[in-house]
Amino acid sequence: MADVEQLKRKAGIEACKFxxxxxxxxxxxxxxxxxxxxxxGRRMAEEGLEIVGVPTSLATEKLALxxxxxxxxxxxxxxxxxxxxxxxxxxxxxxxxxxxxxxLLREKIVAQESSGMVVVADDRKRVATLGAFPLPIEVTPFxxxxxxxxxxxxxDCRVNIRMAGDGPVFTDNGNMIADAHTGPNIMDPISxxxxxxxxxxxxxxxxxxxxxxxxxxxxTNGVETVINPNGRLQ
Numbered sequence: 001m002a003d004v005e006q007l008k009r010k011a012g013i014e015a016c017k018f019x020x021x022x023x024x025x026x027x028x029x030x031x032x033x034x035x036x037x038x039x040x041g042r043r044m045a046e047e048g049l050e051i052v053g054v055p056t057s058l059a060t061e062k063l064a065l066x067x068x069x070x071x072x073x074x075x076x077x078x079x080x081x082x083x084x085x086x087x088x089x090x091x092x093x094x095x096x097x098x099x100x101x102x103x104l105l106r107e108k109i110v111a112q113e114s115s116g117m118v119v120v121a122d123d124r125k126r127v128a129t130l131g132a133f134p135l136p137i138e139v140t141p142f143x144x145x146x147x148x149x150x151x152x153x154x155x156d157c158r159v160n161i162r163m164a165g166d167g168p169v170f171t172d173n174g175n176m177i178a179d180a181h182t183g184p185n186i187m188d189p190i191s192x193x194x195x196x197x198x199x200x201x202x203x204x205x206x207x208x209x210x211x212x213x214x215x216x217x218x219x220t221n222g223v224e225t226v227i228n229p230n231g232r233l234q
Contacts, residue, residue: 004122007122007218007219007220008031008032008035008120008122008218009035010218010222010223011032011035011120011121011122011216011217011218011223012032012033012034012035012036012038012039012120013035013036013039014120014216014218014223014225015033015036015084015118015120015216016036016039016040016043016084018082018084018116018118018214018233019040019043019049019051019082019084021048021049021050021051022050022051023051023081023082024051024052024053024054024072024077024079024080024081025040025051025052025053025054025080025081025082025083025084026053026054026056026080026082026083026084026085026110026111026113026114027040027053027054027055027056027060027064027069027083027084028056028060028083028084028085028086028107028110028120029055029056029057029059029060029085029086029101029103029106029107030085030086030100030101030103031086032086032120032121032122033060033084033085033086033120034060034063035120036084036120037053037060037063037064037067037069038063038067040053040067040069041064041066041067041068041069042067044067044068044069045068051069051070052069052070052071052072052077053069053070053071053072054071054072054073054074054077054080054110055071056083056085056103056106056107056110057101057103057106057107057172058172059103060103074109074110074113079113079114079115080110080113080114080115081114081115081116082114082115082116082117082118083110083111083114083116083117083118084117084118084119084120085098085107085110085111085117085118085119085120086098086101086119086120086121087119087121087125087208087212087215088100088125088133088136088206089125089126089127089130089131089132089133090119090121090125090126090127090212090215091127091128091129091130091189092128094212094213094215094228094230094231095130095189095190095207095208095209095210095212096119096130096207096208096209096211096212097130097131097133097135097136097186097206097207097208098136098206098208099135099136099137099138099177099206100133100136102136102138102162102169102171102172102177103171103172104136104138104204104205104206105138105171105173105175105203105204106172106173107208108204108208111208111211112211115232116213116214116231116232116233117208117211117212117213117214118212118213118214118215118216118233119212119214119215119216120215120216120218121215121216121217121218122217122218122219123217123218123219123220125217126215126217127184128184129184129185129186129187130184130186130189130207131182131183131184131185131186132183132184134179134180134181134182135155135179135180135182135186135205135206135207136162136177136178136179136205136206137151137159137177137178137179137180137196137202137204137205137206138171138173138175138176138177138178138202138203138204138205138206139175139176139177139178139201139202139203140175140176140201140203141170141174141175141176142201143201144161144176144178144201146201147178147199147200147201147202148160148161148178150199150201151178151180151196151199151202152180154195154196154199155180155182155192155196157180157181157182157183158180158181159178159179159180159181160178160179160181161176161177161178161179162176162177162178162179173203175203186207189207189209190209190210192207193205193207193209212228212231213227213228213231213232213233214226214227214228214231214233215228
């Protein structure tokens with residue numbers, strides 16, 4: 001476990017190389033990107049880096065303020081230069097599954113407002129086909145059982161509301177998370193995303209398609225940065 005955490009830290013720090021003074025930076029959520037946030041705070045304090053951040057969760061907001069990153073509201077600025085975030089899986093086309101931390105709606109809003117997206121991850125997240133990690137889907141509490149049934153029929157798999165102890169997990173937006181256990185079978189994530197979003201009780205789905213421009217990947221042989229040849233960071 002200590003080795004995995006060290007790999008996450010290396011990847012999180014390496015991703016900071018994409019950040020320059022004057023940038024507006026989306027700050028993601030998760031166990032890897034927290035190291036990015038801490039490193040950006042260190043660079044501001046020790047190296048004179050000047051940035052403003054937009055957090056994707058209340059947890060990231062708290063950490064960013066603790067390490068001295070000034071925050072702004074996304075609605076107050078005209079887009080972001082870059083967002084650095086984690087992922088639960090990514091495939092050879094740089095399509096992602098996100099939402100293991102239950103922050104997918106805010107993460108996708110921030111990603112869509114960014115001119116570039118860098119994902120930090122360890123090499124366990126690299127997959128041939130998406131879906132081994134249960135697909136997170138944010139749903140409204142109202143009649144969530146009906147939404148879960150509709151999702152199960154659409155995806156032909158088990159779908160369950162994510163629980164924490166005796167009760168459901170609620171997102172920072174007051175919604176619930178349904179996890180779809182598709183298995184590694186999401187061959188067409190773009191169509192899958194579009195079809196899921198047609199279900200009325202669905203708020204957002206954790207498929208991040210055509211958004212990722214680079215992946216900073218930590219493995220046993222060190223840190224590797226993989227650039228999407230069709231991305232915006234060439």
